Amino acid sequence: MRMSQDWQAATVRRTKPLSPTVRELELAPDAACTRPEPGSHLPMRLTAADGQVLTRQYSLLGRTDDGLAWRIAVKRCMPSRGGSAAVHALTEGDVVQVLPPQNHFALSVRAPQHLLVAGGIGITPILGMAQALAARGADLRLLYAVRTADELVYADGLRALLGDRLQTFVSAQGQRLDMAAEVAQLRPDAQLLLCGPAGLTRAAQAAWHAAGRAAHRLRFETFGAVATEAQPFWVQLPRHGLRFEVAADQTLLQALDAQGIATLRDCQRGECGLCAMDVLDVEGHIDHHDVFLSPAERDADRRLCACVSRVRGGGVVLDTAYRPDPA
Ligand code: FES
Structure with a gap:
Protein backbone atom coordinates (compact mmCIF):
# COMPACT_ATOMS: atom_id res chain seq x y z
CA MET A 1 0.00 0.00 0.00
CA ARG A 2 1.33 3.42 -0.88
CA MET A 3 1.39 5.38 2.33
CA SER A 4 3.83 6.72 4.82
CA GLN A 5 3.91 4.95 8.13
CA ASP A 6 3.19 7.84 10.52
CA TRP A 7 0.43 5.97 12.28
CA GLN A 8 -1.05 7.79 15.26
CA ALA A 9 -3.46 6.87 18.01
CA ALA A 10 -7.07 7.97 17.86
CA THR A 11 -9.64 7.42 20.58
CA VAL A 12 -13.21 6.40 19.85
CA ARG A 13 -15.06 9.32 21.38
CA ARG A 14 -18.60 8.34 20.49
CA THR A 15 -20.46 5.66 18.56
CA LYS A 16 -24.01 6.05 17.30
CA PRO A 17 -26.17 3.48 15.50
CA LEU A 18 -27.83 5.05 12.47
CA SER A 19 -29.65 1.92 11.31
CA PRO A 20 -29.61 -1.81 12.11
CA THR A 21 -26.40 -2.12 10.05
CA VAL A 22 -24.76 1.33 10.00
CA ARG A 23 -22.85 2.91 12.87
CA GLU A 24 -21.30 6.37 13.00
CA LEU A 25 -18.10 6.88 15.02
CA GLU A 26 -16.19 9.91 16.22
CA LEU A 27 -12.42 9.37 16.32
CA ALA A 28 -10.31 11.91 18.23
CA PRO A 29 -6.65 11.72 17.14
CA ASP A 30 -3.85 12.40 19.60
CA ALA A 31 -2.25 14.68 16.97
CA ALA A 32 -3.96 17.48 15.08
CA CYS A 33 -7.43 16.76 13.75
CA THR A 34 -7.03 18.35 10.34
CA ARG A 35 -10.08 19.39 8.35
CA PRO A 36 -10.57 16.71 5.68
CA GLU A 37 -11.34 17.70 2.10
CA PRO A 38 -14.59 16.31 0.69
CA GLY A 39 -13.96 12.80 -0.67
CA SER A 40 -11.12 12.05 1.79
CA HIS A 41 -10.77 8.74 3.58
CA LEU A 42 -9.16 7.72 6.84
CA PRO A 43 -6.79 4.72 6.83
CA MET A 44 -7.30 2.69 10.01
CA ARG A 45 -5.58 -0.26 11.60
CA LEU A 46 -8.05 -2.60 13.23
CA THR A 47 -7.82 -5.89 15.05
CA ALA A 48 -10.19 -8.60 13.84
CA ALA A 49 -11.85 -11.11 16.17
CA ASP A 50 -9.16 -13.68 15.33
CA GLY A 51 -6.39 -11.22 16.31
CA GLN A 52 -5.39 -10.44 12.73
CA VAL A 53 -4.38 -6.80 12.17
CA LEU A 54 -6.29 -5.29 9.25
CA THR A 55 -5.76 -2.04 7.37
CA ARG A 56 -8.97 -0.49 6.09
CA GLN A 57 -9.95 2.90 4.69
CA TYR A 58 -13.22 4.62 5.46
CA SER A 59 -14.60 7.76 3.86
CA LEU A 60 -14.75 10.74 6.16
CA LEU A 61 -18.02 12.53 6.79
CA GLY A 62 -16.05 15.50 8.10
CA ARG A 63 -15.16 16.70 11.60
CA THR A 64 -17.29 17.11 14.68
CA ASP A 65 -18.53 20.65 15.40
CA ASP A 66 -15.77 21.19 17.98
CA GLY A 67 -13.12 20.25 15.40
CA LEU A 68 -11.54 17.64 17.68
CA ALA A 69 -12.69 14.40 16.06
CA TRP A 70 -13.19 12.87 12.62
CA ARG A 71 -16.52 11.27 11.77
CA ILE A 72 -16.94 8.06 9.82
CA ALA A 73 -19.93 5.80 9.22
CA VAL A 74 -19.46 2.09 8.53
CA LYS A 75 -21.92 -0.51 7.36
CA ARG A 76 -21.64 -3.97 8.90
CA CYS A 77 -21.06 -6.31 5.93
CA MET A 78 -22.46 -9.84 6.05
CA PRO A 79 -20.23 -11.72 5.62
CA SER A 80 -17.48 -9.33 6.68
CA ARG A 81 -13.86 -9.64 5.56
CA GLY A 82 -13.10 -8.48 9.08
CA GLY A 83 -12.97 -4.69 8.79
CA SER A 84 -16.59 -3.72 9.26
CA ALA A 85 -17.03 -6.29 12.05
CA ALA A 86 -13.96 -4.87 13.82
CA VAL A 87 -15.30 -1.31 13.52
CA HIS A 88 -18.70 -2.34 14.85
CA ALA A 89 -17.01 -4.03 17.81
CA LEU A 90 -15.34 -0.75 18.85
CA THR A 91 -16.71 0.97 21.93
CA GLU A 92 -16.19 4.43 23.38
CA GLY A 93 -12.70 4.80 24.85
CA ASP A 94 -11.10 2.23 22.53
CA VAL A 95 -7.92 3.35 20.78
CA VAL A 96 -7.17 2.62 17.12
CA GLN A 97 -4.28 3.56 14.86
CA VAL A 98 -4.95 5.94 11.98
CA LEU A 99 -3.05 7.81 9.29
CA PRO A 100 -3.86 11.41 8.38
CA PRO A 101 -6.76 11.73 5.91
CA GLN A 102 -5.92 11.00 2.26
CA ASN A 103 -7.88 11.93 -0.82
CA HIS A 104 -8.12 9.92 -4.06
CA PHE A 105 -11.67 11.08 -4.80
CA ALA A 106 -11.26 14.82 -4.80
CA LEU A 107 -14.12 17.11 -5.67
CA SER A 108 -13.55 19.57 -8.52
CA VAL A 109 -15.71 22.59 -7.81
CA ARG A 110 -15.04 24.13 -11.22
CA ALA A 111 -17.61 22.13 -13.18
CA PRO A 112 -20.70 24.26 -13.93
CA GLN A 113 -23.05 21.47 -12.90
CA HIS A 114 -22.66 18.48 -10.57
CA LEU A 115 -24.66 15.29 -10.32
CA LEU A 116 -23.85 13.41 -7.11
CA VAL A 117 -24.93 9.77 -6.88
CA ALA A 118 -24.75 7.65 -3.72
CA GLY A 119 -25.58 3.97 -3.44
CA GLY A 120 -26.27 2.90 0.16
CA ILE A 121 -23.31 3.59 2.45
CA GLY A 122 -21.67 5.28 -0.56
CA ILE A 123 -23.31 8.40 0.86
CA THR A 124 -20.30 8.88 3.16
CA PRO A 125 -17.95 10.71 0.73
CA ILE A 126 -20.89 12.24 -1.16
CA LEU A 127 -22.28 13.93 1.96
CA GLY A 128 -19.28 16.23 2.36
CA MET A 129 -19.29 16.98 -1.38
CA ALA A 130 -22.96 17.99 -1.24
CA GLN A 131 -22.30 20.25 1.75
CA ALA A 132 -19.29 21.89 0.06
CA LEU A 133 -21.09 22.45 -3.22
CA ALA A 134 -24.23 23.77 -1.52
CA ALA A 135 -22.11 26.20 0.48
CA ARG A 136 -20.71 27.57 -2.80
CA GLY A 137 -24.17 27.92 -4.30
CA ALA A 138 -23.23 25.37 -6.98
CA ASP A 139 -25.66 23.82 -9.43
CA LEU A 140 -26.09 20.31 -8.00
CA ARG A 141 -28.45 17.42 -7.54
CA LEU A 142 -27.98 14.39 -5.32
CA LEU A 143 -29.48 11.00 -6.14
CA TYR A 144 -29.45 8.68 -3.09
CA ALA A 145 -30.30 5.06 -3.89
CA VAL A 146 -30.79 2.34 -1.26
CA ARG A 147 -32.44 -1.05 -0.98
CA THR A 148 -34.61 -0.36 2.07
CA ALA A 149 -35.80 2.91 3.61
CA ASP A 150 -33.81 2.41 6.83
CA GLU A 151 -30.61 2.68 4.77
CA LEU A 152 -31.36 6.38 4.06
CA VAL A 153 -29.27 7.27 7.09
CA TYR A 154 -28.40 10.85 6.12
CA ALA A 155 -31.50 11.76 4.09
CA ASP A 156 -33.12 14.06 6.68
CA GLY A 157 -30.13 16.37 6.98
CA LEU A 158 -29.58 16.34 3.26
CA ARG A 159 -33.20 17.20 2.58
CA ALA A 160 -32.92 20.16 4.92
CA LEU A 161 -29.80 21.26 3.03
CA LEU A 162 -30.84 20.52 -0.54
CA GLY A 163 -34.64 20.49 -0.62
CA ASP A 164 -35.89 19.05 -3.88
CA ARG A 165 -32.33 18.84 -5.21
CA LEU A 166 -32.17 15.58 -3.23
CA GLN A 167 -33.97 12.61 -4.73
CA THR A 168 -34.11 9.24 -2.97
CA PHE A 169 -34.73 5.82 -4.53
CA VAL A 170 -35.75 2.84 -2.39
CA SER A 171 -35.61 -0.29 -4.53
CA ALA A 172 -37.73 -2.32 -2.07
CA GLN A 173 -40.51 0.21 -2.81
CA GLY A 174 -40.08 -0.21 -6.55
CA GLN A 175 -38.21 3.08 -7.01
CA ARG A 176 -35.46 2.81 -9.62
CA LEU A 177 -32.71 5.21 -10.52
CA ASP A 178 -32.68 5.53 -14.32
CA MET A 179 -29.05 6.46 -14.90
CA ALA A 180 -29.41 6.98 -18.66
CA ALA A 181 -32.29 9.43 -18.14
CA GLU A 182 -30.37 11.31 -15.45
CA VAL A 183 -27.27 11.61 -17.63
CA ALA A 184 -29.37 12.78 -20.58
CA GLN A 185 -30.63 15.76 -18.52
CA LEU A 186 -27.15 17.06 -17.75
CA ARG A 187 -25.33 19.92 -19.42
CA PRO A 188 -22.55 18.76 -21.76
CA ASP A 189 -19.81 19.88 -19.34
CA ALA A 190 -21.43 18.53 -16.17
CA GLN A 191 -19.54 16.32 -13.73
CA LEU A 192 -20.89 13.11 -12.23
CA LEU A 193 -19.46 11.97 -8.88
CA LEU A 194 -20.60 8.57 -7.66
CA CYS A 195 -19.91 6.29 -4.74
CA GLY A 196 -21.72 2.98 -4.62
CA PRO A 197 -21.52 -0.72 -5.34
CA ALA A 198 -20.06 -2.09 -8.57
CA GLY A 199 -23.47 -2.54 -10.23
CA LEU A 200 -24.37 1.12 -9.81
CA THR A 201 -20.93 2.20 -10.99
CA ARG A 202 -21.20 0.04 -14.09
CA ALA A 203 -24.63 1.48 -14.88
CA ALA A 204 -23.18 4.99 -14.64
CA GLN A 205 -20.19 4.06 -16.78
CA ALA A 206 -22.45 2.55 -19.44
CA ALA A 207 -24.82 5.54 -19.49
CA TRP A 208 -21.94 8.02 -19.55
CA HIS A 209 -20.16 6.19 -22.35
CA ALA A 210 -23.37 5.73 -24.39
CA ALA A 211 -24.05 9.47 -24.13
CA GLY A 212 -20.59 10.19 -25.58
CA ARG A 213 -19.49 12.20 -22.55
CA ALA A 214 -15.87 12.92 -21.62
CA ALA A 215 -14.57 10.10 -19.40
CA HIS A 216 -12.76 12.44 -17.01
CA ARG A 217 -16.02 14.08 -15.99
CA LEU A 218 -17.25 10.82 -14.44
CA ARG A 219 -15.50 10.19 -11.13
CA PHE A 220 -16.36 7.29 -8.88
CA GLU A 221 -15.37 5.20 -5.92
CA THR A 222 -16.73 1.71 -5.37
CA PHE A 223 -17.04 -0.44 -2.30
CA GLY A 224 -14.72 -3.32 -1.60
CA ALA A 225 -17.28 -5.84 -2.83
CA VAL A 226 -18.11 -8.74 -0.59
CA ALA A 227 -20.55 -11.16 -2.18
CA THR A 228 -23.42 -11.69 0.20
CA GLU A 229 -23.59 -15.33 -0.81
CA ALA A 230 -19.80 -15.84 -0.95
CA GLN A 231 -18.68 -19.45 -1.28
CA PRO A 232 -15.24 -20.97 -0.92
S1 FES B 1 -6.22 -3.73 -6.55
FE1 FES B 1 -7.24 -2.30 -7.84
S2 FES B 1 -8.54 -3.60 -9.02
FE2 FES B 1 -7.68 -4.96 -7.56
Whole structure:
Protein backbone atom coordinates (compact mmCIF):
# COMPACT_ATOMS: atom_id res chain seq x y z
CA MET A 1 0.00 0.00 0.00
CA ARG A 2 1.33 3.42 -0.88
CA MET A 3 1.39 5.38 2.33
CA SER A 4 3.83 6.72 4.82
CA GLN A 5 3.91 4.95 8.13
CA ASP A 6 3.19 7.84 10.52
CA TRP A 7 0.43 5.97 12.28
CA GLN A 8 -1.05 7.79 15.26
CA ALA A 9 -3.46 6.87 18.01
CA ALA A 10 -7.07 7.97 17.86
CA THR A 11 -9.64 7.42 20.58
CA VAL A 12 -13.21 6.40 19.85
CA ARG A 13 -15.06 9.32 21.38
CA ARG A 14 -18.60 8.34 20.49
CA THR A 15 -20.46 5.66 18.56
CA LYS A 16 -24.01 6.05 17.30
CA PRO A 17 -26.17 3.48 15.50
CA LEU A 18 -27.83 5.05 12.47
CA SER A 19 -29.65 1.92 11.31
CA PRO A 20 -29.61 -1.81 12.11
CA THR A 21 -26.40 -2.12 10.05
CA VAL A 22 -24.76 1.33 10.00
CA ARG A 23 -22.85 2.91 12.87
CA GLU A 24 -21.30 6.37 13.00
CA LEU A 25 -18.10 6.88 15.02
CA GLU A 26 -16.19 9.91 16.22
CA LEU A 27 -12.42 9.37 16.32
CA ALA A 28 -10.31 11.91 18.23
CA PRO A 29 -6.65 11.72 17.14
CA ASP A 30 -3.85 12.40 19.60
CA ALA A 31 -2.25 14.68 16.97
CA ALA A 32 -3.96 17.48 15.08
CA CYS A 33 -7.43 16.76 13.75
CA THR A 34 -7.03 18.35 10.34
CA ARG A 35 -10.08 19.39 8.35
CA PRO A 36 -10.57 16.71 5.68
CA GLU A 37 -11.34 17.70 2.10
CA PRO A 38 -14.59 16.31 0.69
CA GLY A 39 -13.96 12.80 -0.67
CA SER A 40 -11.12 12.05 1.79
CA HIS A 41 -10.77 8.74 3.58
CA LEU A 42 -9.16 7.72 6.84
CA PRO A 43 -6.79 4.72 6.83
CA MET A 44 -7.30 2.69 10.01
CA ARG A 45 -5.58 -0.26 11.60
CA LEU A 46 -8.05 -2.60 13.23
CA THR A 47 -7.82 -5.89 15.05
CA ALA A 48 -10.19 -8.60 13.84
CA ALA A 49 -11.85 -11.11 16.17
CA ASP A 50 -9.16 -13.68 15.33
CA GLY A 51 -6.39 -11.22 16.31
CA GLN A 52 -5.39 -10.44 12.73
CA VAL A 53 -4.38 -6.80 12.17
CA LEU A 54 -6.29 -5.29 9.25
CA THR A 55 -5.76 -2.04 7.37
CA ARG A 56 -8.97 -0.49 6.09
CA GLN A 57 -9.95 2.90 4.69
CA TYR A 58 -13.22 4.62 5.46
CA SER A 59 -14.60 7.76 3.86
CA LEU A 60 -14.75 10.74 6.16
CA LEU A 61 -18.02 12.53 6.79
CA GLY A 62 -16.05 15.50 8.10
CA ARG A 63 -15.16 16.70 11.60
CA THR A 64 -17.29 17.11 14.68
CA ASP A 65 -18.53 20.65 15.40
CA ASP A 66 -15.77 21.19 17.98
CA GLY A 67 -13.12 20.25 15.40
CA LEU A 68 -11.54 17.64 17.68
CA ALA A 69 -12.69 14.40 16.06
CA TRP A 70 -13.19 12.87 12.62
CA ARG A 71 -16.52 11.27 11.77
CA ILE A 72 -16.94 8.06 9.82
CA ALA A 73 -19.93 5.80 9.22
CA VAL A 74 -19.46 2.09 8.53
CA LYS A 75 -21.92 -0.51 7.36
CA ARG A 76 -21.64 -3.97 8.90
CA CYS A 77 -21.06 -6.31 5.93
CA MET A 78 -22.46 -9.84 6.05
CA PRO A 79 -20.23 -11.72 5.62
CA SER A 80 -17.48 -9.33 6.68
CA ARG A 81 -13.86 -9.64 5.56
CA GLY A 82 -13.10 -8.48 9.08
CA GLY A 83 -12.97 -4.69 8.79
CA SER A 84 -16.59 -3.72 9.26
CA ALA A 85 -17.03 -6.29 12.05
CA ALA A 86 -13.96 -4.87 13.82
CA VAL A 87 -15.30 -1.31 13.52
CA HIS A 88 -18.70 -2.34 14.85
CA ALA A 89 -17.01 -4.03 17.81
CA LEU A 90 -15.34 -0.75 18.85
CA THR A 91 -16.71 0.97 21.93
CA GLU A 92 -16.19 4.43 23.38
CA GLY A 93 -12.70 4.80 24.85
CA ASP A 94 -11.10 2.23 22.53
CA VAL A 95 -7.92 3.35 20.78
CA VAL A 96 -7.17 2.62 17.12
CA GLN A 97 -4.28 3.56 14.86
CA VAL A 98 -4.95 5.94 11.98
CA LEU A 99 -3.05 7.81 9.29
CA PRO A 100 -3.86 11.41 8.38
CA PRO A 101 -6.76 11.73 5.91
CA GLN A 102 -5.92 11.00 2.26
CA ASN A 103 -7.88 11.93 -0.82
CA HIS A 104 -8.12 9.92 -4.06
CA PHE A 105 -11.67 11.08 -4.80
CA ALA A 106 -11.26 14.82 -4.80
CA LEU A 107 -14.12 17.11 -5.67
CA SER A 108 -13.55 19.57 -8.52
CA VAL A 109 -15.71 22.59 -7.81
CA ARG A 110 -15.04 24.13 -11.22
CA ALA A 111 -17.61 22.13 -13.18
CA PRO A 112 -20.70 24.26 -13.93
CA GLN A 113 -23.05 21.47 -12.90
CA HIS A 114 -22.66 18.48 -10.57
CA LEU A 115 -24.66 15.29 -10.32
CA LEU A 116 -23.85 13.41 -7.11
CA VAL A 117 -24.93 9.77 -6.88
CA ALA A 118 -24.75 7.65 -3.72
CA GLY A 119 -25.58 3.97 -3.44
CA GLY A 120 -26.27 2.90 0.16
CA ILE A 121 -23.31 3.59 2.45
CA GLY A 122 -21.67 5.28 -0.56
CA ILE A 123 -23.31 8.40 0.86
CA THR A 124 -20.30 8.88 3.16
CA PRO A 125 -17.95 10.71 0.73
CA ILE A 126 -20.89 12.24 -1.16
CA LEU A 127 -22.28 13.93 1.96
CA GLY A 128 -19.28 16.23 2.36
CA MET A 129 -19.29 16.98 -1.38
CA ALA A 130 -22.96 17.99 -1.24
CA GLN A 131 -22.30 20.25 1.75
CA ALA A 132 -19.29 21.89 0.06
CA LEU A 133 -21.09 22.45 -3.22
CA ALA A 134 -24.23 23.77 -1.52
CA ALA A 135 -22.11 26.20 0.48
CA ARG A 136 -20.71 27.57 -2.80
CA GLY A 137 -24.17 27.92 -4.30
CA ALA A 138 -23.23 25.37 -6.98
CA ASP A 139 -25.66 23.82 -9.43
CA LEU A 140 -26.09 20.31 -8.00
CA ARG A 141 -28.45 17.42 -7.54
CA LEU A 142 -27.98 14.39 -5.32
CA LEU A 143 -29.48 11.00 -6.14
CA TYR A 144 -29.45 8.68 -3.09
CA ALA A 145 -30.30 5.06 -3.89
CA VAL A 146 -30.79 2.34 -1.26
CA ARG A 147 -32.44 -1.05 -0.98
CA THR A 148 -34.61 -0.36 2.07
CA ALA A 149 -35.80 2.91 3.61
CA ASP A 150 -33.81 2.41 6.83
CA GLU A 151 -30.61 2.68 4.77
CA LEU A 152 -31.36 6.38 4.06
CA VAL A 153 -29.27 7.27 7.09
CA TYR A 154 -28.40 10.85 6.12
CA ALA A 155 -31.50 11.76 4.09
CA ASP A 156 -33.12 14.06 6.68
CA GLY A 157 -30.13 16.37 6.98
CA LEU A 158 -29.58 16.34 3.26
CA ARG A 159 -33.20 17.20 2.58
CA ALA A 160 -32.92 20.16 4.92
CA LEU A 161 -29.80 21.26 3.03
CA LEU A 162 -30.84 20.52 -0.54
CA GLY A 163 -34.64 20.49 -0.62
CA ASP A 164 -35.89 19.05 -3.88
CA ARG A 165 -32.33 18.84 -5.21
CA LEU A 166 -32.17 15.58 -3.23
CA GLN A 167 -33.97 12.61 -4.73
CA THR A 168 -34.11 9.24 -2.97
CA PHE A 169 -34.73 5.82 -4.53
CA VAL A 170 -35.75 2.84 -2.39
CA SER A 171 -35.61 -0.29 -4.53
CA ALA A 172 -37.73 -2.32 -2.07
CA GLN A 173 -40.51 0.21 -2.81
CA GLY A 174 -40.08 -0.21 -6.55
CA GLN A 175 -38.21 3.08 -7.01
CA ARG A 176 -35.46 2.81 -9.62
CA LEU A 177 -32.71 5.21 -10.52
CA ASP A 178 -32.68 5.53 -14.32
CA MET A 179 -29.05 6.46 -14.90
CA ALA A 180 -29.41 6.98 -18.66
CA ALA A 181 -32.29 9.43 -18.14
CA GLU A 182 -30.37 11.31 -15.45
CA VAL A 183 -27.27 11.61 -17.63
CA ALA A 184 -29.37 12.78 -20.58
CA GLN A 185 -30.63 15.76 -18.52
CA LEU A 186 -27.15 17.06 -17.75
CA ARG A 187 -25.33 19.92 -19.42
CA PRO A 188 -22.55 18.76 -21.76
CA ASP A 189 -19.81 19.88 -19.34
CA ALA A 190 -21.43 18.53 -16.17
CA GLN A 191 -19.54 16.32 -13.73
CA LEU A 192 -20.89 13.11 -12.23
CA LEU A 193 -19.46 11.97 -8.88
CA LEU A 194 -20.60 8.57 -7.66
CA CYS A 195 -19.91 6.29 -4.74
CA GLY A 196 -21.72 2.98 -4.62
CA PRO A 197 -21.52 -0.72 -5.34
CA ALA A 198 -20.06 -2.09 -8.57
CA GLY A 199 -23.47 -2.54 -10.23
CA LEU A 200 -24.37 1.12 -9.81
CA THR A 201 -20.93 2.20 -10.99
CA ARG A 202 -21.20 0.04 -14.09
CA ALA A 203 -24.63 1.48 -14.88
CA ALA A 204 -23.18 4.99 -14.64
CA GLN A 205 -20.19 4.06 -16.78
CA ALA A 206 -22.45 2.55 -19.44
CA ALA A 207 -24.82 5.54 -19.49
CA TRP A 208 -21.94 8.02 -19.55
CA HIS A 209 -20.16 6.19 -22.35
CA ALA A 210 -23.37 5.73 -24.39
CA ALA A 211 -24.05 9.47 -24.13
CA GLY A 212 -20.59 10.19 -25.58
CA ARG A 213 -19.49 12.20 -22.55
CA ALA A 214 -15.87 12.92 -21.62
CA ALA A 215 -14.57 10.10 -19.40
CA HIS A 216 -12.76 12.44 -17.01
CA ARG A 217 -16.02 14.08 -15.99
CA LEU A 218 -17.25 10.82 -14.44
CA ARG A 219 -15.50 10.19 -11.13
CA PHE A 220 -16.36 7.29 -8.88
CA GLU A 221 -15.37 5.20 -5.92
CA THR A 222 -16.73 1.71 -5.37
CA PHE A 223 -17.04 -0.44 -2.30
CA GLY A 224 -14.72 -3.32 -1.60
CA ALA A 225 -17.28 -5.84 -2.83
CA VAL A 226 -18.11 -8.74 -0.59
CA ALA A 227 -20.55 -11.16 -2.18
CA THR A 228 -23.42 -11.69 0.20
CA GLU A 229 -23.59 -15.33 -0.81
CA ALA A 230 -19.80 -15.84 -0.95
CA GLN A 231 -18.68 -19.45 -1.28
CA PRO A 232 -15.24 -20.97 -0.92
CA PHE A 233 -13.50 -21.92 -4.18
CA TRP A 234 -10.25 -23.55 -5.20
CA VAL A 235 -7.33 -21.91 -6.97
CA GLN A 236 -4.56 -23.57 -8.89
CA LEU A 237 -1.31 -21.81 -9.82
CA PRO A 238 0.67 -24.00 -12.24
CA ARG A 239 3.58 -21.55 -12.23
CA HIS A 240 4.01 -22.14 -8.50
CA GLY A 241 2.82 -25.77 -8.37
CA LEU A 242 0.16 -24.73 -5.84
CA ARG A 243 -3.49 -25.50 -5.25
CA PHE A 244 -5.36 -24.03 -2.29
CA GLU A 245 -8.77 -22.86 -1.19
CA VAL A 246 -10.12 -19.32 -0.86
CA ALA A 247 -12.40 -19.27 2.19
CA ALA A 248 -15.87 -17.70 2.05
CA ASP A 249 -14.76 -14.79 4.24
CA GLN A 250 -11.50 -14.19 2.39
CA THR A 251 -10.68 -12.50 -0.91
CA LEU A 252 -8.56 -14.18 -3.56
CA LEU A 253 -5.94 -11.50 -2.95
CA GLN A 254 -5.85 -12.33 0.77
CA ALA A 255 -5.53 -16.04 -0.03
CA LEU A 256 -2.62 -15.30 -2.40
CA ASP A 257 -0.96 -13.25 0.35
CA ALA A 258 -1.40 -16.13 2.77
CA GLN A 259 0.36 -18.39 0.26
CA GLY A 260 3.22 -15.90 -0.05
CA ILE A 261 2.44 -15.07 -3.70
CA ALA A 262 3.49 -11.48 -4.47
CA THR A 263 0.69 -9.69 -6.30
CA LEU A 264 0.38 -6.12 -7.53
CA ARG A 265 -2.48 -4.15 -6.01
CA ASP A 266 -3.55 -0.65 -5.20
CA CYS A 267 -7.20 0.25 -4.74
CA GLN A 268 -8.45 -3.16 -3.55
CA ARG A 269 -11.90 -2.05 -4.68
CA GLY A 270 -11.89 -3.41 -8.24
CA GLU A 271 -11.13 -0.03 -9.82
CA CYS A 272 -7.46 0.17 -10.81
CA GLY A 273 -6.90 -3.24 -12.45
CA LEU A 274 -3.43 -3.71 -10.95
CA CYS A 275 -4.38 -7.07 -9.44
CA ALA A 276 -5.91 -8.43 -12.68
CA MET A 277 -4.69 -11.94 -13.52
CA ASP A 278 -4.89 -14.21 -16.52
CA VAL A 279 -7.46 -16.99 -16.21
CA LEU A 280 -6.16 -20.23 -17.76
CA ASP A 281 -9.20 -22.36 -16.91
CA VAL A 282 -12.32 -22.14 -14.82
CA GLU A 283 -14.71 -24.64 -13.29
CA GLY A 284 -18.03 -23.03 -12.37
CA HIS A 285 -18.79 -19.36 -12.82
CA ILE A 286 -16.64 -16.26 -12.24
CA ASP A 287 -18.44 -13.47 -10.39
CA HIS A 288 -16.69 -10.32 -11.57
CA HIS A 289 -17.19 -7.62 -8.94
CA ASP A 290 -14.75 -5.12 -10.47
CA VAL A 291 -15.46 -1.98 -12.48
CA PHE A 292 -12.08 -2.04 -14.26
CA LEU A 293 -12.62 -4.70 -16.94
CA SER A 294 -14.92 -3.86 -19.82
CA PRO A 295 -18.24 -5.72 -20.12
CA ALA A 296 -16.73 -7.74 -23.01
CA GLU A 297 -13.68 -8.67 -20.91
CA ARG A 298 -15.89 -9.76 -18.04
CA ASP A 299 -17.98 -11.89 -20.39
CA ALA A 300 -14.83 -13.48 -21.85
CA ASP A 301 -13.59 -14.61 -18.39
CA ARG A 302 -9.95 -14.37 -19.51
CA ARG A 303 -8.94 -12.08 -16.65
CA LEU A 304 -10.19 -11.44 -13.15
CA CYS A 305 -9.44 -8.88 -10.47
CA ALA A 306 -8.16 -10.79 -7.46
CA CYS A 307 -9.15 -8.13 -4.93
CA VAL A 308 -12.90 -8.44 -5.42
CA SER A 309 -13.85 -11.21 -7.86
CA ARG A 310 -14.73 -14.78 -6.91
CA VAL A 311 -15.71 -18.15 -8.37
CA ARG A 312 -18.98 -19.96 -7.72
CA GLY A 313 -19.28 -23.73 -8.03
CA GLY A 314 -15.66 -24.78 -8.47
CA GLY A 315 -12.41 -22.96 -8.93
CA VAL A 316 -9.98 -21.32 -11.27
CA VAL A 317 -6.54 -21.91 -12.75
CA LEU A 318 -4.57 -18.67 -12.83
CA ASP A 319 -1.33 -17.29 -14.18
CA THR A 320 -0.15 -14.90 -11.49
CA ALA A 321 2.66 -13.64 -13.71
CA TYR A 322 0.29 -11.28 -15.52
CA ARG A 323 1.33 -7.64 -15.44
CA PRO A 324 -0.63 -4.92 -17.22
CA ASP A 325 1.04 -3.00 -20.02
CA PRO A 326 2.25 0.44 -18.98
CA ALA A 327 -0.34 3.08 -19.82
S1 FES B 1 -6.22 -3.73 -6.55
FE1 FES B 1 -7.24 -2.30 -7.84
S2 FES B 1 -8.54 -3.60 -9.02
FE2 FES B 1 -7.68 -4.96 -7.56
